[in-house]
Amino acid sequence: MSAGTSSTVGEQPAGQPCYADAASYSPARIVAHTKIADNTWRLRLDCPAIASTAIPGQFAMVRIPHRSDPLLARPLAVYDTFADASGEAGEAPLRRYADFIYAVHGRFTTALREVPVGHELIAWGPLGNGFQIPAVEHLVLVAGGIGQTALLGLGRERLGQAAYGPASRLQPPRSGRVTCCWGARHAGLFGGIEDYRSAGIDVHQATLDGSAGLRGTVVDLLDSLFDQPGAVPPAAHTRRLHIACCGPDPMMAAVARWAAARQISCDVSLEAPMACGIGICFTCVARVRDDSGSWDYRRTCIEGPVFDATRIEW
Amino acid sequence: MPPPESVVPSPAMATPQPASPAIPLTVSLGRLRLPNPIMVASGTFGYGREMSGFVDLARLGGVVPKTITPLPRPGNTPWRTVETAAGLLNSIGLDNDGIDSFLARQLPFLVRCGAPVIVSIAGGSQADFVALASRLDGVPGIAALELNISCPNVSHGIDMGTDPVACRGVVEGVRSVTALPILAKLTPNVTSIVEIARAAKDGGADAVTLINTCQGMAVDWRRRRPLLGNVIGGLSGPAIKPIALRCVHQVRQAVDIPIVGVGGIMTIDDCMEFFVTGASAVQIGTANFAEPIASARLLDGLPAALAELGATGMADVIGTLAVPQRAPCPPATPPSGSSPHAT
Ligand SMILES: Cc1cc2nc3c(=O)[nH]c(=O)nc-3n(C[C@H](O)[C@H](O)[C@H](O)COP(=O)(O)OP(=O)(O)OC[C@H]3O[C@@H](n4cnc5c(N)ncnc54)[C@H](O)[C@@H]3O)c2cc1C
Ligand SMILES: Cc1cc2nc3c(=O)[nH]c(=O)nc-3n(C[C@H](O)[C@H](O)[C@H](O)COP(=O)(O)O)c2cc1C
Ligand code: FES
Numbered sequence: 001m002s003a004g005t006s007s008t009v010g011e012q013p014a015g016q017p018c019y020a021d022a023a024s025y026s027p028a029r030i031v032a033h034t035k036i037a038d039n040t041w042r043l044r045l046d047c048p049a050i051a052s053t054a055i056p057g058q059f060a061m062v063r064i065p066h067r068s069d070p071l072l073a074r075p076l077a078v079y080d081t082f083a084d085a086s087g088e089a090g091e092a093p094l095r096r097y098a099d100f101i102y103a104v105h106g107r108f109t110t111a112l113r114e115v116p117v118g119h120e121l122i123a124w125g126p127l128g129n130g131f132q133i134p135a136v137e138h139l140v141l142v143a144g145g146i147g148q149t150a151l152l153g154l155g156r157e158r159l160g161q162a163a164y165g166p167a168s169r170l171q172p173p174r175s176g177r178v179t180c181c182w183g184a185r186h187a188g189l190f191g192g193i194e195d196y197r198s199a200g201i202d203v204h205q206a207t208l209d210g211s212a213g214l215r216g217t218v219v220d221l222l223d224s225l226f227d228q229p230g231a232v233p234p235a236a237h238t239r240r241l242h243i244a245c246c247g248p249d250p251m252m253a254a255v256a257r258w259a260a261a262r263q264i265s266c267d268v269s270l271e272a273p274m275a276c277g278i279g280i281c282f283t284c285v286a287r288v289r290d291d292s293g294s295w296d297y298r299r300t301c302i303e304g305p306v307f308d309a310t311r312i313e314w
Numbered sequence: 315m316p317p318p319e320s321v322v323p324s325p326a327m328a329t330p331q332p333a334s335p336a337i338p339l340t341v342s343l344g345r346l347r348l349p350n351p352i353m354v355a356s357g358t359f360g361y362g363r364e365m366s367g368f369v370d371l372a373r374l375g376g377v378v379p380k381t382i383t384p385l386p387r388p389g390n391t392p393w394r395t396v397e398t399a400a401g402l403l404n405s406i407g408l409d410n411d412g413i414d415s416f417l418a419r420q421l422p423f424l425v426r427c428g429a430p431v432i433v434s435i436a437g438g439s440q441a442d443f444v445a446l447a448s449r450l451d452g453v454p455g456i457a458a459l460e461l462n463i464s465c466p467n468v469s470h471g472i473d474m475g476t477d478p479v480a481c482r483g484v485v486e487g488v489r490s491v492t493a494l495p496i497l498a499k500l501t502p503n504v505t506s507i508v509e510i511a512r513a514a515k516d517g518g519a520d521a522v523t524l525i526n527t528c529q530g531m532a533v534d535w536r537r538r539r540p541l542l543g544n545v546i547g548g549l550s551g552p553a554i555k556p557i558a559l560r561c562v563h564q565v566r567q568a569v570d571i572p573i574v575g576v577g578g579i580m581t582i583d584d585c586m587e588f589f590v591t592g593a594s595a596v597q598i599g600t601a602n603f604a605e606p607i608a609s610a611r612l613l614d615g616l617p618a619a620l621a622e623l624g625a626t627g628m629a630d631v632i633g634t635l636a637v638p639q640r641a642p643c644p645p646a647t648p649p650s651g652s653s654p655h656a657t
Contacts, residue, residue, distance in 0.1 A: 021367040025607055063604065068400040068552050068580070072604050107397060124368075124606060275395045275402060276603040279364035281357075282380075282406045283395040297388055297409055302364065 017302040018129045020278045024049030027065075028123040030115060031085045031097060037191030039104045040146070041113055043076075044085070048096040050125045051081040055165035056153030057244075057269050057306045060125030061277035062100065064115060070107040075274045075301070076100040077149040077246075078126060079192070081164065092163050101192055103146040127277050128305045131267060133157050133170060134242035141180040141201070142218050142255050144247020148182055148192060150269045150305075154244055155180065155201045179204065181221045183251065187212035218247075219254045226262075246271070249314070256309035266309040272300045287313035337620050341375070341594045341628045343572040344520025346458045346495035348430055348595055350375040351628055352585070352613045355576050355599035356434035356460060356499070357381060357406065358550075361420040362427055368606040372428030373613060375595055379416075379424060381434040381462045384442050386412040391543035396532045401553030401578075402600050403530050405544035408436060413449055425455030432497065436462040440480070444487040451492035459494050461485065461519075464501035464526035475501040475526075478513035485517025497574060499523035502554075502561050511565040521572040523597065524561045528554050551600040552578040559591055566592025566633055580608070582615035586623075592633040 024047075032044035050060050056078075063073035082097040083090025102109050115121065131154045139158045141151040156162040160174030180196050183206040190212065196203045205213025206221040214221050226241075245255045246269040259266035275283040278301060285297035286304070288311050295313040298304075339350035353376035359365055361379045371377060389409025396403045410416070413435075424431045433456050435446040443461060450456055463484055464475035474480045485498055498514035500507060502525040511522045527548025532541040540546075558577025565573055575593030579585055580601045588596045601608040625631045 017364075019364055019367065023367055025368055025605075070397060071400055071402065071551055071600070072397055122605070273393065273395070275397075275404075276606070278360075278368070278606060280360035280606075281395065281404075281603055282389060282409045283392075283404070285389065285392060285394065285409070 017279060017299070019302060020124070020127055022053065023124050023127055023278070025124040026122070027120040028062075029120050030117050033115070033117050036101070038186075038188035040189065040191035041102055041104065041109075042079075042191070043100045043102065043112070044082075044097050045100070045121065045123060046085070046096060047098050047123050047125075050078065050123060051095040051098040052093050053165055054078040054081060054098065054126035055130040055169060056157065057130035057150050057246075058126040058128050059150075059277070059305065060098070060100070060123045060127060061274070062112075063122040064108070064111055065120065065122050067111070070111060072108075072275055073122070073124070073277065074108045075127070075277050075305075076102055077269075079149045079152060080195070081153075089162060092165060093167075101146065101149045103189075124277070128301060129303075130165070131244055131269070131306050134244070134265070134267075135173075136176075136242040136265075137240045138177045138179065138242070140222075140241055140243045141178065141182075142222070142243055142245040142247070143180065143182040144218060144245075144251035145184050145189065147245075147247030147251075147269070147271065148180075148196075150246040151180070151244055152192065152195055152199070155196065156199050159200050161199055178202065179225070181206070181218045181225065183207070183218035183221065183247070184212075185209065217254070218251060219258050222255070222258055241265075243267070243309075245269070245309070252309070253312075253314035256312065256314065259309060267306050268309045268312065270300045270305045270307065270312070272305070274301050277301045289313055337617050337625065338627050339375075339616060339620075341632070343458075343497065343574065343594055344495055346430070346432075346497075346520055348375040350613060350616070351589065351593075351595035352609055352616065353378060353432070353574065353595055353597045354602060354609050355597035356462065357404075358599040358602045361416075361424065363420070363423045365602070365606065366427070369610045374429040374609055375613075376430040376432050376457070377424060377427065378432045378434050378460055378597065379420060380410060381408055381436045382410050382413050382416045382446070383408055383436055384413055384446060386410065386415065393541055393543055396541045396547075398530070398532060398549065399553060401530075401549050401551035402603070403532055403542060403547040403549050404527065405542045405547035407544060413446060417449075417453065421453070421455065430457035431455060432458045432460050434460040434462050434499070440474070440484045440487050443484050444491055447488040447494075448491040451494060456494060458497060458520070459488065459492065460497040460499050460523060461488060462499050462526070464499050475510065476504050478509050481510050482513040482517040485514050485519050489518035495520040497521045497523050499526055500561075501526045502557050502577075503529050507561045508564050508568045511569045511571060515569055515571045519571065521574055521594070522565060522569075523574040523576060524565060524593075525554070525558045525577050528557055550577070552580055554578045555584060555587075559587060562588060562591045562593050563635070563637075566635075567637070579612075580604070582612055582619050585612055585616065586619050586631070589628065589631045590633070590635050592635065594628070594632050 028045040028047040061073035080099045081095040155178040243266040272284040275281045287295040288298040356378040390407030498519040530549035555578030575588030576597040
């Protein structure tokens with residue numbers, strides 16, 4: 001359906017629901033399904049309506065048909081989109097395949113892993129608001145675990161390497177830097193890191209056990225990159241840096257605090273569990289502050305999942 | 315497991331299919347006439363607006379928006395839902411912006427959507443219900459009220475749904491301030507659903523909606539904590555269909571009042587089971603989450619299912635269950651010397 005009263009995908013004013021008017025519901029055939037890291041799988045679906053319009057940070061609800069267990073779909077971030085099943089990007093409007101990366105975790109992902117190429121899933125999307133492309137000079141992507149899936153496309157767009165979604169989506173000047181600070185439990189969990197590197201994104205890793213990169217969290221990584229002597233002076237952060245962050249809640253809260261203390265703008269893509277993804281169940285709520293500073297539970301599926309971090313009451 | 319028809323979705327929005335020699339689908343719930351018996355359940359369809367990209371709302375037999383209360387309620391602390399085997403536990407806690415916001419922001423869209431709008435209301439006392447009903451009485455575009463006296467996630471509601479006297483009082487109170495048809499939505503978490511349904515009828519309800527969710531709970535044993543923020547919640551989805559059917563059956567057999575069946579409906583077979591058992595209409599709930607086009611798909615499948623029974627209208631199907639006479643149990647005469655615990 002054409003967009004009704006809501007504005008263009010990804011451009012709705014803060015606090016306004018982004019209804020799923022432009023979402024499509026359809027079967028989606030699996031064209032590739034491979035393990036890419038410990039416990040981590042990459043899924044390519046034939047889903048033109050999603051692939052041709054999704055922007056970074058948007059998600060699709062994906063369900064395994066013929067089953068009442070798991071009964072419901074799960075939200076998965078649209079990781080990348082392609083015109084060709086073999087992985088040729090092509091122009092955004094012609095894209096027909098969407099890639100998703102998932103970590104095997106519970107009911108749904110354990111079952112999904114077993115569904116072979118050629119079978120059909122059900123998918124509806126693209127959903128949610130997605131990221132705006134920041135106009136600052138230096139974009140810092142901060143990923144925790146599987147949260148990286150929401151961020152690759154934004155890095156590519158900022159480097160002028162790819163365009164997603166409608167032609168109207170604002171493209172910034174191509175010059176600029178993109179750094180990715182990616183934290184995970186151990187070295188085996190960085191599925192997709194080559195995509196970041198080949199996009200020209202400067203990737204820094206942190207692991208809790210020290211098996212790759214810095215031993216510690218992404219906040220330790222941010223400290224080491226930006227607060228060390230000789231690094232970008234904090235006073236200059238405000239105008240030049242912007243953070244886009246996705247990962248578990250405690251990690252996003254810590255990154256939001258880090259950014260706020262340095263007056264760096266920060267967008268977070270929340271990963272609240274969802275039952276419907278389209279605003280009808282009120283499962284996915286987060287405490288979101290309005291202009292007066294008081295919070296209310298808001299549906300992250302249609303008012304997010306991307307929020308200005310200063311609006312979230314963690 | 316749902317039969318294959320539940321999982322072959324129509325592309326994008328479900329489109330009306332040419333019906334087999336147009337069987338009329340209209341049904342009546344007391345004074346409320348519906349164009350067809352496929353409604354959508356409160357709390358599972360937002361305020362309608364959210365679904366307009368997936369379902370042509372004008373086709374639905376009725377839309378019941380999320381329950382509203384006199385004042386805004388923030389709702390319960392997350393986690394608010396947990397998926398369980400073939401079911402969903404929820405404790406949303408009637409998160410809503412209150413009646414003023416509903417009238418200003420949600421109702422105008424619903425009234426234009428083209429389907430009968432049945433407004434679901436809840437309060438902590440009989441006075442709340444009566445106040446809500448009198449505000450809604452005379453508001454153009456409302457077809458009926460559904461009294462949610464059964465929400466397991468707010469402490470007061472459940473009392474009115476479990477005590478026949480309180481139930482009758484609420485329905486009578488609402489009846490006295492509005493001419494709108496009244497549906498009383500009941501909880502299965504009672505000893506005798508028949509008693510409560512009878513009380514609703516005596517209070518003046520046009521129909522009863524059976525059932526709201528069944529109380530349940532989920533636990534993370536490793537962390538030794540309940541999964542729902544509210545600890546206890548309501549179970550919905552295919553797991554509760556047998557309970558809902560049982561409630562419809564018991565009320566149909568004992569009380570002369572139209573019934574709206576709700577609970578675990580995912581397929582057209584599920585719908586037909588409810589109709590045959592005694593429901594004049596059904597509401598689609600959790601299925602909307604698993605498959606946003608579910609209501610339209612079920613409506614598409616209805617004419618063929620009716621034709622299979624040779625029906626010329628819904629009346630040929632509703633409550634036509636052939637119930638075998640139950641032979642009385644022979645008195646238990648344990649052989650002498652057997653353990654008193656033997657079964
Ligand atoms: C916008 C968005 C994008 C996402 N993108 C991705 C992605 O790209 N890749 C990816 O792998 N995952 C992604 N997720 C998470 C994903 O949707 C699933 O939650 C995840 O895959 C686990 O599903 P599961 O059925 O396997 O696990 P489940 O069986 O659902 O359980 C997963 C874990 O969550 C806990 N849990 C269960 N119910 C709840 C609840 N109601 N609230 C909080 N915790 C609960 C369980 O205890 C368990 O530890 C995204 C989530 C959102 C909201
Ligand atoms: C997430 C959720 C929220 C619900 N909210 C309401 C509500 O606000 N008012 C109400 O009367 N019923 C509410 N219900 C109950 C449903 O309307 C329905 O009675 C119940 O879920 C059983 O049907 P189902 O198995 O088809 O979902 C809710 C159910 C769910 C799953
Ligand atoms: S997931 Fe259902 S309202 Fe957001």
